Amino acid sequence: MNGTELLAERFQKDRGRLRAVAYRMLGSLRDAEDAVQETWLRLSRGAGDGIPEPGGRLTAVVGGVCLDRLRSRAARPAEVFVPDPVIAPLAPADPEQEALYAAATGLALLVALEQLEPAERLVFVLHDMFAVPFDDIAPIVARTPAAARQLAGRARRLVRESAPAAETDPGRQREAVEAFLTAARAGDRDAVVAVLHPDAVLRADSGTPADTVRGARAVAEQALRFQQFAECARLALVNGEIGIVNLPEGRPPAVAGVTVAGGRIVALHVLADPARLARLDLPGTDR
Secondary structure (H helix, E strand, C coil): CCCHHHHHHHHHHHHHHHHHHHHHHHHCCHHHHHHHHHHHHHHHHHHHHHHCCHHHHHHHHHHHHHHHHHHHHCCCCHCCCCCCCCCCCCCCCCCHHHHHEEEEECHHHHHHHCCCHHHHHHHHHHHHHHHCCHHHCCCCCCCCCHHHHHHHHHHHHHHHHCCCCCCCHHHHHHHHHHHHHHHHHCCCCCHHHHHHEEEEEEEECCCCCCCCCHHHHHHHHHHHCCCCHCCCCCEEECCCEEEECCCHHHHHCCEEEEECCCCCEEEEEEEHHHHHCCCCCCCCCCC
């Protein structure tokens, strides 16, 4: 087996990890796949340089590809950008798939990552999420390991300020989401407000500029405007948390990631962009 074949074998073994890194860096499943392909092209051009060690080196390469893409990405209103959701049925039959979805990154955290500068995002994702050493990260961001460590500290502070500490118990998540849907279907404004945190946030990305809605009563008013869609709502795992998929006529007009904390919904992240929804893989869902 020659160097290119060995490299291809190593790359395929790590492909899932590389795609996970790229998704967390870019917030787009399609862009993540493109970044993984570009990583392969970069590696294959230098196949004679030796076979990278599994994990760290390959992860660093895909991180560098994503950093270039983040830096060249056109400016967009980060508050209303909702990353591509990863949707799964509530009970995956495949244990490996179940483990994958259980380790998924919630949409609230991905939205928080959108607030970071590209270098901050790279350091946070590679080090805090994938345990890449600062010595390996530093050359990618053209900084010393000590400076990369400082970037990570700043990124952590910003993420803590932006992303609420989410409920990890699926049962409590489901209880809150079901209470929200029941109240919305009944058109009961007070009951919707009761299941929302007073500082709840609703972000909706429909492919056109939109406002972020803040506060329980404002979020409830917005939810009740679309009461008819609540009738079509189904529960699913959205980035590893209990979320909502609307299924009128067999195709979702929206997918909502839901963040629950302290028994109340603190954030709803709604993707309603038809072009992006058409590209999503939509497994079966539950009522």
